[in-house]
Amino acid sequence: MIRLVLCDMDGTLVPFGASSPSDRTLRALRSLEKTGVAFGVATGREPVDLLRFFRGDERYLDSGIMSNGKIIQWRGRHLSTIYLDHAILDTLADIAREEEGCALNVYVPRQPREGETFSLSRPCYLGLNDADIRRAVALTGMLPPGDLIDAVPDVPIMSAGFLCLGNGRETAEEQALRMRPLLSEACPQADFLRPTSLFFDVLPRGWSKANAFDRLCEACSIAPEEVVFFGDAENDLAMLGRVPNSFVVANGTDEAKAAARHVIGDAADDAVAKVVEAIARADGRLDLDALDDDALGRMA
Known part of the structure; x- marks a missing residue:
């Protein structure tokens, strides 16, 4: 039996460029409640972004x-928070x-x-102007608008990202490929993962x-085999x-497809919703035979 469904957001539950999950996806997630299966995000996003995606409905968080x-929740109970080392952030600000x-x-x-459950945050950018922020939002399809800052504030910070927009000599992709080893060398106490190419x-x-x-x-005494994850x-x-x-x-990276047990349809075609609907219909069981052909692409 499945007790928990976890799902990445950008490019998985929400197609790139969309402002929220589809109505079908939201209905599918709500249908899990009747079976006792919990739904949770597994994302790089902070709560302030997620509330925007879920139209202000905190139940999805x-x-x-x-x-x-760096934030872990279970059925409304906060389990842990991890903050980034300010030495890392200051080094990245200099770069x-x-x-x-x-x-x-x-x-x-x-x-x-x-009345707020979460201590929300505001996205801020160092090294950009207003026009750059608009270009960054358009290029990545995932960055929210935010405030401009000159230095990293001396407050606890959980989430940070390093953005490459390109310059007159390099495309954004070329710059990102060049910067990755430089970032790792400058900040050996950090890892740099790419949710998008830039x-x-x-x-x-x-x-x-x-x-x-x-x-x-x-x-929460949950076994890994009692969980479904989408990425x-x-x-x-x-x-x-x-x-x-x-x-x-199906729109995932080749590396992600090689790592996963199953490949399903495209995020834009409500592929996650189709699998979740099947779990709800089966009262919490994962029955691959119950999936439509367009939902389940292949078994790895």
Whole structure:
């Protein structure tokens, strides 16, 4: 029996360029409640972004792994939070100032307002101007608009990313490929994962969604085989290899497809919703034979 469905957001539950999951996807996720199966995100996004995706409905954030595992929730109970080392952020800020076309994105927390479950944050950018931010949002299809800052604020920060937009000598892709080893050399205590080709998530060295998954399973007495996970990209690889019931969407990377147990349809075609609907119809069982041909592409 399945007890928990975990899903990446960008490119998996939400097609790139879309502002929220489809109505069919939201109905499918709600249908899990009747079977006792919990739904949770497993994403690099912070709660402030997720609430925008889920149209302000906090129920979709009751369980899950956020900020690439730096926030862990289970049925409304907060399990853990991990913050980034400010020495890493300050080093990345210096690099962003020196490298044309590069920027640092950090999420700066604010005090929770009355009635808020989460202490929400605001996205901020160092090394960009307003026009650059608009270009970054358009290029990546996932970055939110934010405020411009000159330095990393001296407050606890969970989420950060390093952005490569290109310059007069390099395309954005070329710049990202060049910068990755430089970032790793400058910040050996950090890992840099690419949810998209132009953007690096910044994580503590050795930490990933899979580490958070292990902690979640241990705290809640869930076995890995009682979980279904959906992903699409590099920051999902550890999870795709860790969860026996792992699925990757057809628009995912080749590396993600190789790591997953199953390949399903495209995110734009509600592929995740089709699998979730089948789980709900089977009262929490994962019955691959019940999936439509267009939902399940192949078995790895």
